[in-house]
Amino acid sequence: MSTTTAEAFIHPALLYCDDDEYLAGTVPYIREGLAAGEPVAVAVPADNLALIRDALGADAERVLLRDMMVAGRNPGRIIPTVLLAFANAHPGQRVRLIGEPIWAGRSATEYPACAQHEALINAAFTGRPATILCPYNTRLLDPAWIEDAYKTHPVMLNADGGFDSVHYDDPVVVAASFNLPLPDPPPHAATLTVDVFALPIVRRMVTEHAERAGLPPQRTEDLVLAVNELTTNTVRHGGGTGKLALWTDHDQLVCQLTDDGCLSDPLAGRIPVPPDALGGGRGLLLVNQLCDLVRVHTTSAGTTIRAYLHR
Amino acid sequence: MEGLQLGDHVCALVDGAADGFEVIAQAVAVGLAAGDRVMVFTESVPPAQVLARLETRGILPGREGRPGQLEVLSAREAYLPAGRFEPDRLMESLLGHVERATLDGFPGLRLVGDMAWALSDPAAVGQLAAYEAQVNHLYMDGQALGVCVYDRHAFDGALLQQVTCAHPATRATAAAPGWAPLLRIRRTSDPYGLRLTGEADYSSGQAVAATVEALVDQHPDPATPIHVDLAGLRFADATTAALLTRLALRAPSGVRLIGYHGPVARVLACLGITELPAVHLSRATGTELEA
Numbered sequence: 001m002s003t004t005t006a007e008a009f010i011h012p013a014l015l016y017c018d019d020d021e022y023l024a025g026t027v028p029y030i031r032e033g034l035a036a037g038e039p040v041a042v043a044v045p046a047d048n049l050a051l052i053r054d055a056l057g058a059d060a061e062r063v064l065l066r067d068m069m070v071a072g073r074n075p076g077r078i079i080p081t082v083l084l085a086f087a088n089a090h091p092g093q094r095v096r097l098i099g100e101p102i103w104a105g106r107s108a109t110e111y112p113a114c115a116q117h118e119a120l121i122n123a124a125f126t127g128r129p130a131t132i133l134c135p136y137n138t139r140l141l142d143p144a145w146i147e148d149a150y151k152t153h154p155v156m157l158n159a160d161g162g163f164d165s166v167h168y169d170d171p172v173v174v175a176a177s178f179n180l181p182l183p184d185p186p187p188h189a190a191t192l193t194v195d196v197f198a199l200p201i202v203r204r205m206v207t208e209h210a211e212r213a214g215l216p217p218q219r220t221e222d223l224v225l226a227v228n229e230l231t232t233n234t235v236r237h238g239g240g241t242g243k244l245a246l247w248t249d250h251d252q253l254v255c256q257l258t259d260d261g262c263l264s265d266p267l268a269g270r271i272p273v274p275p276d277a278l279g280g281g282r283g284l285l286l287v288n289q290l291c292d293l294v295r296v297h298t299t300s301a302g303t304t305i306r307a308y309l310h311r
Numbered sequence: 312m313e314g315l316q317l318g319d320h321v322c323a324l325v326d327g328a329a330d331g332f333e334v335i336a337q338a339v340a341v342g343l344a345a346g347d348r349v350m351v352f353t354e355s356v357p358p359a360q361v362l363a364r365l366e367t368r369g370i371l372p373g374r375e376g377r378p379g380q381l382e383v384l385s386a387r388e389a390y391l392p393a394g395r396f397e398p399d400r401l402m403e404s405l406l407g408h409v410e411r412a413t414l415d416g417f418p419g420l421r422l423v424g425d426m427a428w429a430l431s432d433p434a435a436v437g438q439l440a441a442y443e444a445q446v447n448h449l450y451m452d453g454q455a456l457g458v459c460v461y462d463r464h465a466f467d468g469a470l471l472q473q474v475t476c477a478h479p480a481t482r483a484t485a486a487a488p489g490w491a492p493l494l495r496i497r498r499t500s501d502p503y504g505l506r507l508t509g510e511a512d513y514s515s516g517q518a519v520a521a522t523v524e525a526l527v528d529q530h531p532d533p534a535t536p537i538h539v540d541l542a543g544l545r546f547a548d549a550t551t552a553a554l555l556t557r558l559a560l561r562a563p564s565g566v567r568l569i570g571y572h573g574p575v576a577r578v579l580a581c582l583g584i585t586e587l588p589a590v591h592l593s594r595a596t597g598t599e600l601e602a
Contacts, residue, residue: 196475197481199512203510224574232512232548235472235513236513273582274583277553280549282550282552290581
């Protein structure tokens with residue numbers, strides 16, 4: 001193995017259509033990593049996790065297994081809290097992961113954030129010695145989502161072998177293609193103009209709204225912390241004022257902040273901040289940790305961030 | 312202004328001179344009733360006129376009042392003694408006032424200042440937010456309180472935002488009955504440390520940041536951890552949590568966090584701060600959990 005290979009980041013997509021193809025594409029990959037002494041982590045939806053666990057037998061003990069539907073429910077937190085967290089926990093070692101962030105139940109609202117996540121893995125892991133395999137179920141997923149996998153993965157694997165994707169593109173450009181306008185909040189949304197003096201009012205308003213919507217106390221706290229960080233960003237970077245909108249949509253609470261700022265760093269909120277780091281940069285990271293989904297639309301004219309929390 | 316306690320440092324934003332005088336008059340009345348010494352630094356209205364207007368309203372120490380309980384001074388003379396703004400010298404002079412109030416037998420000193428003096432000195436305007444953050448060192452020991460009156464029609468909005476963040480609390484509109492400062496910062500002595508009460512967010516961030524530095528720099532016994540009493544803290548944002556980290560890492564023996572709960576416990580855990588070796592933990596239940 002040459003030095004360049006050892007240090008390069010490898011990010012293949014695995015196209016599979018059934019359990020057999022899934023196991024054929026994942027289990028030998030895991031065993032190869034274990035044989036090479038690489039730390040291995042698997043973050044996939046619970047059903048697939050069970051398949052892999054059974055197939056690995058005793059070797060499952062040697063692999064970090066995480067249910068991606070929990071750990072990666074919000075696609076925005078997968079890079080910091082699943083992928084980079086694992087890589088950072090093994091400094092100086094090449095790590096091997098399986099990350100399956102896109103499953104059949106992902107909604108149309110979630111999908112753009114999933115695609116951005118897949119693209120930005122390439123930016124976040126540039127120069128890092130890691131291999132991240134991303135399985136895609138070709139039988140269950142929207143064909144357009146499979147097409148996008150060709151743009152976000154330099155290498156494609158299927159039952160017949162592997163090949164370079166000719167559609168692979170600059171991760172920041174691909175992520176930007178999913179920087180989409182969000183539909184207007186519904187007319188019944190509660191709104192508030194926010195500034196530096198409004199922070200306690202925002203917290204009270206979110207608490208009351210969440211309690212009325214039947215959110216458990218811990219989730220209410222999460223939402224209050226998240227919206228407070230978003231409001232703080234608006235006050236600090238968004239021209240001092242902005243607008244908060246708050247509403248309930250079926251089983252989820254939605255909070256949106258709109259301001260005149262522009263979120264120029266595509267990796268904002270996706271890079272872990274060590275607890276002993278003295279600087280800032282924790283606000284959006286915390287929002288990603290606490291919320292079930294974060295959607296962003298940002299242009300030079302302004303930014304809208306929408307955070308979703310399920311009841 | 313009834314809700315103020317010694318140790319508080321409040322930014323009072325007012326609409327014009329009349330509203331400003333209203334806040335000053337309230338602060339004086341409450342301070343005199345509490346038996347504290349009150350020093351008023353006035354800018355828009357000359358000292359003699361302030362006294363006359365307070366007298367008209369019946370807000371003067373009166374016969375029961377102690378000699379020297381109320382002093383009304385020219386803000387410009389107090390804050391710009393040599394014609395220019397020297398924050399260090401000013402801090403020393405304010406500390407002298409606090410000590411003098413104690414020696415004269417007052418339970419505390421209340422400083423009420425119309426900050427419009429700063430507008431006469433461009434250099435002072437540039438240093439104002441940093442000075443307001445530094446002066447928290449003076450108040451956090453609980454012997455004095457400060458009410459800083461800023462006319463929002465006279466000061467630039469961006470500067471007012473910075474000045475706001477340098478105070479633990481801001482009175483942004485005419486205070487409703489039962490108003491209390493959003494955050495209270497107190498230094499404790501036995502054990503040495505910090506007590507935060509209320510809610511800590513961006514609007515008090517620079518005040519907490521300045522407090523953290525002073526706590527470490529003035530730690531009398533670096534071999535013991537700095538106690539941080541968070542039992543009365545209802546909310547802390549990510550920046551406040553990062554400042555507590557800074558305190559833990561700067562203090563030679565780290566910190567002991569006491570009584571944190573609710574959103575404060577959540578944010579500390581999410582950011583991994585409770586896992587740091589320099590952070591010792593005593594949760595709200597009172598059970599000791601060594602990290």
